[in-house]
Amino acid sequence: MKEIQLTRDYNKGISSISYDQFGNPFKVTFGNKSSIEYVYSADGIKLKARHITAIPQDGTGSSSSSTNYIMSKDSTDYIGDFIYHNNRFSRYNWGNGYIVPAGSSSGYAYRFYIRDHQGNNRLVTTSTGTVKQTTHYYPDGVTHDKSTGQGEQVYKYSGKELDRMHGLDWYDYGAREYDPTIGQFISMDPLCEKYYNVSPYAYCAGNPVRYVDPDGRTIQITNKDETWTYTFGTTYDGQNKYIRSVYELLNTLKDRGGEDYIKQLIDSKHLFTIKKDDRSRFKADKIGAASILHVTRNVNNVSTEIPKEKIGSGGIIFMALDQKPECPTEDGMREIPNYVVLGHEIGHAMHADTGWANYEQYSPNHEDSEFGKVTNDEFYAMKIENYIREQNGQPRRTAYSIYNGKPFMSIP
Secondary structure: OOOOOOOOOOOOOOHEEEEEOOOEEEEEEEEOOOOOEEOOOOOOEEEEEEEEEEOOOOOOOOOOOOOOOEEEEEEEEEOEEEEEEEEEEEEEOOEEEEEOOOOOOOOEEEEEEEEOOOEEEEEEEEEEHHHHEEEEEEOOOOEEOOOOOOOOOOOOOOHHHEEOOHHEEEEEEOOOOOOOOOOOEEOOOOOHOOOOOOOOHHHHHHHHOOOOOOOOOOOEEEEEEEEEEOOOOOOOOOOOOOHHHHHOOOOOOOOHHHHHHHHHHHOOOOOOOEEOOOOOEEEEHHHHHHHEEEEEEOOOOOOEEEEOOOOOOOOEEEEEOOOOOOOOOOOOEEEEEEHHHHHHHHHHHHHHHHOOOOOOOOOOOOOOHHHHEEEEEHHHHHHHHHHHHOOOOOOEEEEEEEEEEEEEEEEE
């Protein structure tokens, strides 16, 4: 799919917008000769912003008639949570606020956010409770004219940085830049093929009152007639108990060693959905695309392996919250916590996503039909499961199950 991006915006006086090969805007040029330049890391994280102001020098003060300019440059560097303005320390961001130099003194001052239910920064206070900034928003993120102290700091709607230089008024959402004036992103959703029924430029599927979009990437959770999207930092405020439980489970797994695994599915070009069922398991949307090999069987039951391009596939994680499964561990048979079960199934989903899943049956001639359906991909899922167990001080899983008193599919 050819990506279509905003290349100019005459309403804001923007004459051109240039993008790098990854779709990040690296230069915004205004009709008055001023510009903004961005520098990114290889994985798209913003490292520097340069704001260049063109000052006419012919005495008229008009950029339209002037031919001589002085270019005033202002730079901001981003080093993780540390921010430097014109090569001087400016602020340090932490979860519930930030730290800034304490003016004339040699120390530092703490600032604290008070947020609303959607994570928007509404108040900024000092450690003594003095209000330094109040910000009110229209639904799409435009700040209300009754806001006060707007020069105090620039992290506002959804906690994102608002760049107002030269009238730009864009929020930096990491994956894309968001223009609250029109309620849309300026470039296409890199995961838009997951959601054919939603505009690739839409913010929160066109419903910013109900949804939040921390970085533009999601996992879907579906139950009955309701579908919600999960992203890091969000909460579910609906009435569906299953969706609420899965939200809490994903957050638990994230905090207990599974953050990178969840992030792979969120960032994937494939769609992954979690649904309720009476048995936890993963089902790829396209078995052939999800597996490293096409496996076919002839009349003699001899497997034929056909190499193929690793396309990858999305799929459904069926999650049974009341199943209470057990498995053999170093300490004997133990019940598997639900967040570990979810991590195991996400392991299957990760393998399908990359196209490396192995759906060859582990024991195709096994006399028990249940065990005869077990595939070699369980080895990878149990490897992911054991990493999560180790992070939380739980005994390692030693086999897929026990059959006739012996370990079935032992883990090396």
